[in-house]
Amino acid sequence: MAVVGFDVGFQNCYIAVVKSGGIETVADEFTERCTPAVVSFGSRSRSVGNAARNQIITNPRNTVFNFKRLHGRLYQDPVVQTERANLPYDLVPLRGDDDDDDVFYLEKEHQFSVEQVTAMLLTKMKETAEASLQKKVVECVISIPSFFTDSERRSVLDAAKIAGLNCLQLMNDTTAVALNYGIYKEDFPDPNEKPKVVFFVDMGHSAFQVSACAFNKGKLKVLSTAFDPYLGGRDFDQRLVEHFCAEFKSKYKLDVKSRVRSVQRLWQECEKLRKLMSSNSTDIPLNMECFMDDKDVTGKMNRAKFEELCADLIERVTVPLVAVLKQAQVQLQDISAVEIVGGAMRIPAVKAQISKFFRRDVSTTLNADEAVARGCALQCAMLSPAFRVRDFSVTDVIPFPISLSWSSGADEAISCHEIFGKNKPSPSSKVITFHRNRPFVLEAFYSDPGSLPFPEGEKFFILMQPQVPFSP
Numbered sequence: 001m002a003v004v005g006f007d008v009g010f011q012n013c014y015i016a017v018v019k020s021g022g023i024e025t026v027a028d029e030f031t032e033r034c035t036p037a038v039v040s041f042g043s044r045s046r047s048v049g050n051a052a053r054n055q056i057i058t059n060p061r062n063t064v065f066n067f068k069r070l071h072g073r074l075y076q077d078p079v080v081q082t083e084r085a086n087l088p089y090d091l092v093p094l095r096g097d098d099d100d101d102d103v104f105y106l107e108k109e110h111q112f113s114v115e116q117v118t119a120m121l122l123t124k125m126k127e128t129a130e131a132s133l134q135k136k137v138v139e140c141v142i143s144i145p146s147f148f149t150d151s152e153r154r155s156v157l158d159a160a161k162i163a164g165l166n167c168l169q170l171m172n173d174t175t176a177v178a179l180n181y182g183i184y185k186e187d188f189p190d191p192n193e194k195p196k197v198v199f200f201v202d203m204g205h206s207a208f209q210v211s212a213c214a215f216n217k218g219k220l221k222v223l224s225t226a227f228d229p230y231l232g233g234r235d236f237d238q239r240l241v242e243h244f245c246a247e248f249k250s251k252y253k254l255d256v257k258s259r260v261r262s263v264q265r266l267w268q269e270c271e272k273l274r275k276l277m278s279s280n281s282t283d284i285p286l287n288m289e290c291f292m293d294d295k296d297v298t299g300k301m302n303r304a305k306f307e308e309l310c311a312d313l314i315e316r317v318t319v320p321l322v323a324v325l326k327q328a329q330v331q332l333q334d335i336s337a338v339e340i341v342g343g344a345m346r347i348p349a350v351k352a353q354i355s356k357f358f359r360r361d362v363s364t365t366l367n368a369d370e371a372v373a374r375g376c377a378l379q380c381a382m383l384s385p386a387f388r389v390r391d392f393s394v395t396d397v398i399p400f401p402i403s404l405s406w407s408s409g410a411d412e413a414i415s416c417h418e419i420f421g422k423n424k425p426s427p428s429s430k431v432i433t434f435h436r437n438r439p440f441v442l443e444a445f446y447s448d449p450g451s452l453p454f455p456e457g458e459k460f461f462i463l464m465q466p467q468v469p470f471s472p
Contacts, residue, residue, distance in 0.1 A: 004133075011205035011234075013035040017377060035128065058261075060264050061088055072149065072153070114159075122163035140165050141380040142156060142167050142170055153170050157170065176371070179394055189217065190217055196214070198335070200340075202340075202342040208227060209227045210225065220392065221395045224327035234271075240274060248291075269286055275346070303348065341371045398422065401418055401447035404417050404432070
């Protein structure tokens with residue numbers, strides 16, 4: 001039985017497998033340990049991962065990326081509309097019940113749901129894992145952000161099912177990191193002693209998550225979680241993109257945003273520039289040949305100017321830290337360590353802001369990119385009968401409060417009751433007895449709908465418009 005953990009990120013994905021010698025992060029046919037979350041539809045074939053990433057500029061209208069945030073959301077959702085304005089491919093609403101018939105091949109339009117696109121990505125990752133293990137992969141554990149709601153989680157499960165995977169568990173990113181950190185430690189206090197408290201801070205390409213965890217021997221308990229779903233590496237990249245768009249317009253009279261390919265090319269260059277500034281404080285040039293209208297463009301940026309452009313983003317880092325500390329009811333002096341993971345954590349200003357808040361140096365003992373996948377693989381091994389793993393219990397938390405409402409008829413008032421509060425242990429159960437002599441309606445819902453902008457409306461498809469026939 002294969003044991004696999006999938007870290008399906010916003011920009012990149014990682015695959016970890018459990019072998020007799022331990023956990024291994026799998027490389028693909030390009031010897032790359034990460035798989036870009038990109039699916040591209042070409043003339044006669046479909047490309048996924050590294051092969052597809054190269055087509056973001058050459059074939060932007062038919063290359064799907066940055067789709068993780070679309071899971072489980074309706075077309076009118078403000079988040080979907082915001083993303084739609086920044087995507088080169090089209091999103092169209094799902095109409096009626098016969099939309100499967102609208103998915104055509106050859107020279108006609110193609111429509112794919114976000115679950116189908118994610119399934120294509122998972123299929124590629126599944127094939128990569130099978131090539132490494134030399135056996136069929138079915139069972140797996142998939143990572144998701146801790147702020148995903150029920151509809152988003154169900155969307156990911158549907159994608160896994162389409163890909164032929166049996167997802168044993170959806171695991172929160174920071175919980176997977178905590179498991180990867182704690183299962184190998186030997187210096188934790190006994191179960192009846194005061195636990196060791198460790199904070200895990202994860203900033204990826206699109207989101208910022210924080211968890212406070214308590215460790216005892218053989219036990220991990222998540223105390224609280226907090227997050228900013230709209231703060232990540234790409235938000236810092238966007239500030240660079242906006243800066244250079246304005247600079248090129250005044251310097252070269254070029255309207256960069258009028259050309260899809262030029263925008264995507266600038267995004268890629270700004271991402272490289274941001275990564276270079278993480279290790280270099282001097283002026284770094286940005287040069288692009290034949291950028292628009294056969295014109296070469298040049299620019300430069302340094303870390304000080306970059307931090308000035310992103311000052312408000314850096315300040316936002318503190319908000320989830322304050323929230324998670326308050327919810328966990330932990331004092332700063334009681335924290336044993338602060339572990340950071342995620343690609344955007346390499347930004348010096350972000351790391352400095354976290355150190356300033358916790359009044360200590362942050363720890364980087366974990367692999368910033370692969371920690372989530374390794375934690376998912378460990379959880380999969382714990383759930384699998386084929387591997388023997390040391391006894392280690394994991395208790396997560398519920399990110400949003402959940403309530404029940406019930407009514408047995410129009411003449412009876414609707415009663416509501418919160419059954420699971422925010423940061424209550426998960427998994428957990430509660431027994432409720434209803435004394436009724438006739439049928440009644442029971443509905444579960446999130447207690448704070450204001451924090452979940454899911455307005456009623458049409459679901460949507462990703463509209464693909466290939467220029468020539470291609471095979472599925």
